[in-house]
Amino acid sequence: MPQFSIYTVDAFARKPFQGNQAAIVPVPSAYSIPDHIMQTLAAEMNIAETSFFTPVQCEGAEEFQKASRFALRWFTPTVEAKLCGHATLAAAHVLFNELQNQNNTLHFDTLSGVLTVSINSKGKLTMKLPMDKPEPVEHNDNFKEIVTGVLGRYSTSTEILLSPVLRYLVIQDVSCTEEELAALVPNITNQVIEAGRRERVDLVMVTTKGIDRDFKSRVFAPWCGIEEDPVTGSAHTVLAPFWKEKLGKSYFIAQQCSKRCGELEVDIIDAIHVAISGNAVVVIRGELFLDLE
Structure with missing residues (x-):
């Protein structure tokens, strides 16, 4: 053997x-x-x-x-x-x-x-x-179901974007603080799973602007058998272009604030690539x- x-x-x-x-x-x-x-x-x-x-x-x-x-x-x-x-x-x-x-x-x-x-x-x-730049999606019933299940609420002001290649869903609610993000306990029901499957979502990330870091995030991937992914390099190929438009910069110190926690250096190095260290x-x-x- x-x-x-x-x-x-x-x-x-x-x-x-x-x-x-x-x-x-x-x-x-x-x-x-x-x-x-x-x-x-x-x-x-x-x-x-x-x-x-x-x-x-x-x-x-x-x-x-x-x-x-x-x-x-x-x-x-x-x-x-x-x-x-x-x-x-x-x-x-x-x-x-x-x-x-x-x-x-x-x-x-x-x-x-x-x-x-x-x-x-x-x-x-x-x-x-x-790099896999996310694009805004229509706030249909499927995406509302996912946002409500993950974030615990839905608002028309919530930004919902989907990356075209990896099918990663980005959620940003401007009222979601760092403390709320860290304490977030999603309610991933069968309805949320089925809504994600209908939209071919592979994972969902909730992100917010940081105080001591440029931005922070949490990543959940029940469609791949992962309840929460502690630190996700590929997610930052989607988050980097999202935050570039928000912050007007190309280099970031990012933190994924799961229980295990992790820090990444993220640099948009050209029109199609992200360097992650x-x-x-x-x-x-x-x-x-x-x-x-």
């Missing part, structure tokens, strides 16, 4: 038990793990994302040290994800710090195209991700035994 290394990493964190968890499985190029086994393992791990990466165009005993390009896939407990920032950051952290990769920049082939992650002299990681820490190192039949 093949044996693989597995790591649990807290991304967007400087110490354990903060930020967002990801399980990372390096897969040597000599092996191929079937999709259903990757999905089953993600359900077994039961954290936001379980990720698998394999060296591309590099083989041999030192392939994880020498390769600069990897195929990368992400799985929630229930579905394969189209984009996941924190698990990409976690995968790069494992390559740089656990597998002693010799490069300063790594390239990942994903469902969202080629993503790059670089490391600086202080160990901080920076991802380059595609942060730290990560390995919490668990283990061995994984998989029957690949």
